[in-house]
Structures are given as C-alpha cells and as structure tokens.
Amino acid sequence: MPKNIDILEERRSSISQGGRNLDCEKGSVAGAVSQRACVYSGARVVLNPITDAFHLVHGPIGCASYTWDIRGSLTAGSELYRQSFSTDLLERDVVFGGVDKLKAGIKEIVKVYNPPVIFIYATCVVGVIGDDVEAVARAAEKEYGIRVIVLKAPGFAGNKSLGYRLAGEALMELIAPKFNGQKVKGLNILGDYNLAGEMWIVKNYFQEIGLDVIASFTGDSTCADLMKAPTASLNVVQCAGSMTYLAMKMESEFGIPWIKASFFGLEDTAKALRDTTDLIGTEEERKRAEALIKRESQKTLAAIKPYLPGLKGKKAAIYVGGGFKAISLIRQFNALGLDTVMVGAQNGRKEEYEVMASLVSSDTVILDDANPSELEAFMREKGADILVGGVKERPLAFKLGVAFCDHNHERQAPLAGFLGVTNFTKEINLTINSPVWAHVRNAVGALN
Ligand code: SF4
Numbered sequence: 001m002p003k004n005i006d007i008l009e010e011r012r013s014s015i016s017q018g019g020r021n022l023d024c025e026k027g028s029v030a031g032a033v034s035q036r037a038c039v040y041s042g043a044r045v046v047l048n049p050i051t052d053a054f055h056l057v058h059g060p061i062g063c064a065s066y067t068w069d070i071r072g073s074l075t076a077g078s079e080l081y082r083q084s085f086s087t088d089l090l091e092r093d094v095v096f097g098g099v100d101k102l103k104a105g106i107k108e109i110v111k112v113y114n115p116p117v118i119f120i121y122a123t124c125v126v127g128v129i130g131d132d133v134e135a136v137a138r139a140a141e142k143e144y145g146i147r148v149i150v151l152k153a154p155g156f157a158g159n160k161s162l163g164y165r166l167a168g169e170a171l172m173e174l175i176a177p178k179f180n181g182q183k184v185k186g187l188n189i190l191g192d193y194n195l196a197g198e199m200w201i202v203k204n205y206f207q208e209i210g211l212d213v214i215a216s217f218t219g220d221s222t223c224a225d226l227m228k229a230p231t232a233s234l235n236v237v238q239c240a241g242s243m244t245y246l247a248m249k250m251e252s253e254f255g256i257p258w259i260k261a262s263f264f265g266l267e268d269t270a271k272a273l274r275d276t277t278d279l280i281g282t283e284e285e286r287k288r289a290e291a292l293i294k295r296e297s298q299k300t301l302a303a304i305k306p307y308l309p310g311l312k313g314k315k316a317a318i319y320v321g322g323g324f325k326a327i328s329l330i331r332q333f334n335a336l337g338l339d340t341v342m343v344g345a346q347n348g349r350k351e352e353y354e355v356m357a358s359l360v361s362s363d364t365v366i367l368d369d370a371n372p373s374e375l376e377a378f379m380r381e382k383g384a385d386i387l388v389g390g391v392k393e394r395p396l397a398f399k400l401g402v403a404f405c406d407h408n409h410e411r412q413a414p415l416a417g418f419l420g421v422t423n424f425t426k427e428i429n430l431t432i433n434s435p436v437w438a439h440v441r442n443a444v445g446a447l448n
Pocket residue numbers: 038039040041059062063123124125153154155156
C-alpha cells in the first residue's frame with residue numbers, strides 16, 4: 001500500500017503496489033463514492049447501440065438521461081436508437097403504481113414507430129413499488145405482435161456488471177427463439193459498440209481476410225442481424241466485461257466457441273486477427289491476415305515515429321471500466337515509451353489484475369473499484385502526466401491540470417485497430433505536451 005494516502009480501511013485490500021492478490025469482483029464499499037455506474041446503466045450501455053430497437057425507461061425522468069448522446073455509437077442505417085422514452089414516474093405514480101403509464105408508453109411507441117422490439121428498463125423506483133412489468137410486456141406482445149423484453153434493472157440491485165448480465169439475458173431472449181440449428185462459416189463480434197466507427201474498422205479487416213461477420217453485438221446492429229448470430233462458428237469477444245456472460249450462454253445454447261480479443265494496440269490487434277483466422281480461417285485466409293498485419297503495422301509504425309520522442313518517459317494513469325481494456329492500454333503505453341504509474345478498473349477480475357501487475361513496475365499503484373478521492377491522491381503522489389479514462393474521470397484530470405484522453409463514451413476518433421494506434425498516439429502527444437496544463441497547475445496549485 002502506498003504511503004501518506006488517506007484510504008478507507010475497508011478499501012485497503014482493493015489497492016496495492018504489485019497488484020498481487022488484489023481484492024476485487026465484489027460490491028462497492030458503502031460510502032466510498034465508487035466510480036462504478038448502476039445496474040440500469042450497464043444494461044443500457046450494451047443494448048442502446050441496436051439501431052432499430054426502442055428503449056423505454058420505466059422510472060423517473062432522471063434515469064432516461066442515460067442515452068445515446070453520452071455514447072458515440074455510430075450507425076450506418078436507422079437513427080431510431082437516438083430516441084429515448086420514459087414513463088416519467090412522479091410522486092402520484094409511486095403511490096398508485098405506474099402500470100397505466102407503462103401501457104400508454106408502449107401503445108404510443110407502437111403507434112408512431114411500429115418497432116421490432118421494445119426493451120423496458122424497470123429502474124430503482126419500480127424496484128421499490130413493484131409494478132408487474134412482466135405482465136404488461138406479455139400482454140403488449142400479444143396485442144401488438146412485437147417483442148417486448150423486460151430488464152428488471154434497479155440501480156440499487158448491484159452494479160454495472162449485473163446490468164451487463166441482464167443485457168446478455170435480454171439478448172438471448174431476442175435471438176434464441178429464431179435459431180433453427182443451421183450453421184455457417186463466420187464470426188460474431190461481441191462487445192464493440194461502434195464508438196467513433198470502430199466496428200467498421202474491425203469489420204473491414206475481416207472482410208479483407210475473407211471472413212464473414214454475421215452479427216455485431218451491438219455496435220451498428222439491427223434486431224434482424226442479431227437474430228442471425230446463433231448460426232456463427234465463432235464469437236470474438238472484444239469487451240470481455242460486458243459480453244463474457246453472453247458468450248458463455250451462446251456457447252452452451254448454440255455451441256459457438258468464443259475467444260477474447262482486443263483491437264487496441266498493434267500487438268493486440270495483430271494477435272486478435274491471428275487468433276481468429278487460426279480458429280476458423282483457411283490457409284489462404286491466414287496468409288491474407290499476415291499480409292494485412294505486416295502492411296498495416298509498417299504503415300502505423302512510420303506514422304507514429306515522429307511522436308515518440310515527445311512521449312518517452314512520461315507517466316500515465318489509467319482508469320477504465322474493464323480490466324481487459326486496461327491491459328491493452330498498458331501494452332500500448334509500454335510500446336510508446338510511457339510508464340504506467342497507476343492503473344485500475346471499475347470491474348476488473350483477479351486474473352486481469354495479475355496480468356496488469358506483470359506488465360508494470362513493482363511500485364505502480366493498481367486499484368479495483370476506485371473513487372475520485374483515491375484517483376486524485378495517487379495521481380498526485382505519482383506525478384501522472386496523463387489520465388486515460390471516461391466521462392466521469394475527465395473533470396478530475398482537468399481540475400488537477402493533468403492531460404486527459406477519453407477512451408470511453410465520448411471519444412471522437414476511432415482508437416481501435418491499426419488506425420486507432422495512430423490516432424491514440426497523436427491524441428496522447430497533443431494533450432500531454434500541451435502548455436495549458438502548466439497554466440492550470442499554476443492557477444490551482446495542483447500537483448505542486
Ligand atoms: S441508480 Fe436508480 S435512479 Fe439512478 S440512474 Fe440508476 S436506476 Fe435510475
């Protein structure tokens with residue numbers, strides 16, 4: 001445990017230098033102000049990018065604010081997913097029940113949009129008052145002939161990980177009934193949400209190699225695409241945190257094997273393409289994969305070379321949702337010549353923290369389920385030059401006068417694939433070497 005940092009006693013076992021035997025995969029400590037999101041938001045993150053699905057939030061209007069506009073999932077087709085619907089429960093509904101509003105909401109969506117599927121999210125208040133949301137959904141399916149799938153996702157029931165699991169169950173409800181046992185050669189990509197168009201980059205690689213992508217969960221997908229997913233011969237899981245449950249269910253229900261694959265960084269992207277073609281590709285497709293990797297690696301190394309001197313020896317802090325992504329980021333920083341001085345995840349697994357520990361130096365701080373106060377303290381202690389995180393970490397970096405890179409909802413340029421390595425390097429260089437941070441630090445006295 002690093003010295004001179006004021007940490008809640010119950011949090012000490014979730015923070016270490018060296019990262020061995022880190023306490024993780026458990027509920028947040030009450031009062032610790034975790035950076036984790038709630039159950040509902042975990043479920044919504046996974047399902048929202050389905051471009052022709054409808055999302056009806058049964059709860060107070062505040063829950064519905066979690067919509068597409070804070071997540072940059074792009075679409076090549078329908079824009080319907082940009083709508084968000086809420087039953088807007090008020091005090092009166094808490095007393096008398098919100099079922100009538102839910103029925104009216106479904107009726108209106110069907111009338112105006114005729115959607116293939118409506119996902120209903122029952123949030124905290126409904127978890128307390130106990131509306132029979134399932135009964136409403138079954139009646140609506142019968143009356144309107146569409147799929148209505150319920151996610152009982154009150155935020156207080158757990159954390160984002162439970163939301164991922166509920167989304168996995170909802171997706172199985174959507175795709176399983178149509179499966180007739182037929183199989184084709186091709187893969188599904190799980191856990192890529194097409195942020196800044198990243199799914200398209202990855203799909204293009206497989207297209208060049210000659211492998212069909214049957215369905216993408218859930219970036220730029222449609223309900224009809226997803227229903228073809230059970231026919232695939234391999235599931236390639238990019239965001240392991242959100243999609244491992246679904247991958248396991250698809251393996252047991254449809255016999256689809258799965259692998260973890262990261263498309264962040266040169267090393268991991270090359271490995272992901274090789275692992276996939278090794279499993280389902282022909283000799284010819286493996287050759288095409290190698291040619292693609294060689295060509296794109298050379299191009300990328302040439303593109304990032306001018307930026308390397310400005311990055312060498314800088315100190316990086318990482319705080320992201322899943323441990324698998326944190327590992328890819330450490331590898332990218334190692335390749336770029338930066339030292340990772342702090343790394344953590346909202347929902348990392350024991351084996352992921354072990355891998356992180358093997359990639360960083362022995363005094364790097366590793367933390368699970370951190371809070372802003374801990375992140376601030378360790379970034380100060382370690383003198384971090386940059387924080388890589390998401391929307392909740394951004395204000396912290398800015399207030400401390402530390403450079404920031406969004407590797408989550410709001411990224412503007414794609415950071416996946418070979419192109420992503422170039423974009424990431426440019427972005428890191430631009431922000432870390434900006435003179436603005438010195439002015440901020442002087443102004444607020446932070447990190448001094
Ligand atoms: S914690 Fe509850 S009230 Fe808050 S957004 Fe999540 S579901 Fe809604």
